[in-house]
Amino acid sequence: MxxxxxxxxxxxxxxxxxxxxxxxxxxxxxxxxxxxxxxxxxxxxxxxxxxxxxxxxxxxxxxxxxxxxxxxxxxxxxxxxxxxxxxxxxxxxxxxxxxxxxxxxxxxxxxxxxxxxxxxxxxxxxxxxxxxxxxxxxxxxxxxxxxxxxxxxxxxxxxxxxxxxxxxxxxxxxxxxxxxxxxxxxxxxxxxxxxxxxxxxxxxxxxxxxxxxxxxxxxxxxxxxxxxxxxPSRPDALSPGLRRFLAAGSAPVYIGLGSLAAAHGNHVLGEAIESVEQLGCRGLVAKSMVNDAARLSDRFYVVDHEPHDQVFRHCSAVIHHGGAGTSDTALRAGVPQILQPHFLDQFWFSDRLKQLGVAPGPLPVRGLASRHVADAIEFAVSPACRKQAEMVQNDAMAHxxxxxxxxxxxxxxxxxxxxx
Incomplete structure (x- = not known):
């Protein structure tokens, strides 16, 4: 067969x-x-x-x-x-x-x-x-x-x-x-x-x-x-460097745009970095978002080939583009999401995740400012949103x-x- x-x-x-x-x-x-x-x-x-x-x-x-x-x-x-x-x-x-x-x-x-x-x-x-x-x-x-x-x-x-x-x-x-x-x-x-x-x-x-x-x-x-x-990947699949970063402080915000990183990553990353710094948070940045000129403080760690299912469960929120795979992985990790949809089905996923109560409204593509990202992060890390994400996780993991x-x-x- x-x-x-x-x-x-x-x-x-x-x-x-x-x-x-x-x-x-x-x-x-x-x-x-x-x-x-x-x-x-x-x-x-x-x-x-x-x-x-x-x-x-x-x-x-x-x-x-x-x-x-x-x-x-x-x-x-x-x-x-x-x-x-x-x-x-x-x-x-x-x-x-x-x-x-x-x-x-x-x-x-x-x-x-x-x-x-x-x-x-x-x-x-x-x-x-x-x-x-x-x-x-x-x-x-x-x-x-x-x-x-x-x-x-x-x-x-x-x-x-x-x-x-x-x-x-x-x-x-x-x-x-x-x-x-x-x-x-x-x-x-x-x-x-x-x-x-x-x-x-x-x-x-x-x-x-x-x-x-x-x-x-x-x-x-x-x-x-x-x-x-x-x-699910093994918990020890995370690299030693990432495990040390995660253990050294509060749960970070993940920042990545998947296949859109090359075209839109620089602007989103700049505003996200400023927001994370202002809020006193920490951040994980997908390597695809970072160019050679990017300079990150010790509040940030660049993630390369790491299993998302393990990475996301250690995060306070996940900023992404709204693809089916990333949305599903974050749902099953029980982590709130922040989306910046750009085209096709990403707008639909953003709307549905908002209706589920695990994401705020989408980040704008045009005119994105650090205040937009900061407001979204504050919503995502709120106890109410975190609790909702954990409830949805139990539902998602049953299928x-x-x-x-x-x-x-x-x-x-x-x-x-x-x-x-």
Missing amino acids: KVSIQVLGSLGDVMPYISTALVLKEQGVDVSILAPRDFSALIASHGIAVAETADFSLDAWMEEAATRGTLGGPISFFRDWSEMIQPHINDVMARCLSAADKADVVMGNLICAPARVAAEAEGIPFILTGQQPVLSPTRQEPCAMTWRPWHGERLNRASYLMINLANRVIGVTLSKHRKSLGLSNQPRFSDMRMHLGRPLPKISTIPWPIMRERPQDWGPHDFLTAYPSLR SGASDLAALILSQLDRGVARR
Whole structure:
């Protein structure tokens, strides 16, 4: 039995599939992961087979996308399509086909659109996944990729139309590959309801308890699981230097923007440093935020390759960009969060964490000042917010998204058709 997991995106997009692959491997499944080459070493370090990776660096792509404003919204995304997306599709398509060879099922995320074509070419089941409400339209939740604070409930179902439009554009780009593989354009690739003449399973893996209940207007092939968190690391996984810093004073504020650090880190870090100094706090700074010219006092410690699940549990608050993986890790660590969302689903995660009571309102991107950060820190470190974060932690830790997702994958193995 062979499962091919094919995903593109940031670390938060790749992490849940490592956890899921570990569960599958323990059940005797031959599983591999195709992902950007930035994560090959991480995947291999968990003993998971690494499929031939896409030949581009996510970090470099994200830096260029931030400069261009590619992910600022649907208009800018389609504006930059020919320069930022289309050149990579040929390469990714070839890798997906190679990874799907002799597989029994392919699971991919929405970003890795060629994965679905590869599964169709092999005549095997395909499972579509996402880490936010984006795959299955519903009146109960907005499409997280297009949500903004002004979004009203009346627009919820309509907000998914933009994802359908993006899928249509991808389908046009992939049409030449479909033709070369002898695949018909019927049903159209943009139809996210069917695969090989059968209903397409769509699984939303969303950090618990940000989304607790499956929407009532979802169909029978729309599934919801908790986000498949990475397995807890050992407490002694922290470096000796970091352990000494943590033991030497009060719980620090963590400052990091994940994949956005290269484009936005300098300004955020400057205001955060000033706020931490003013409040008499201490800080942990992600290495990706620090350039060679940065000078930090002994109130700060630069964190490089340290497990976030262990780091966060020692923090008083976590400042981050609002990605699914970081949000989930902080929830499971029981630590209050401070978000500065920049694009796509980050605004939705920021709003939901605020509703949970574990985060203040989002930090502004434009006009960010130290007072904004200081006010957010004071809210986050308050006893009420800390207590709420600990209550939510108990809820989050009671769910195992990796086991649920692995079970759903295995349940789809009998849905294949004769290979081509």
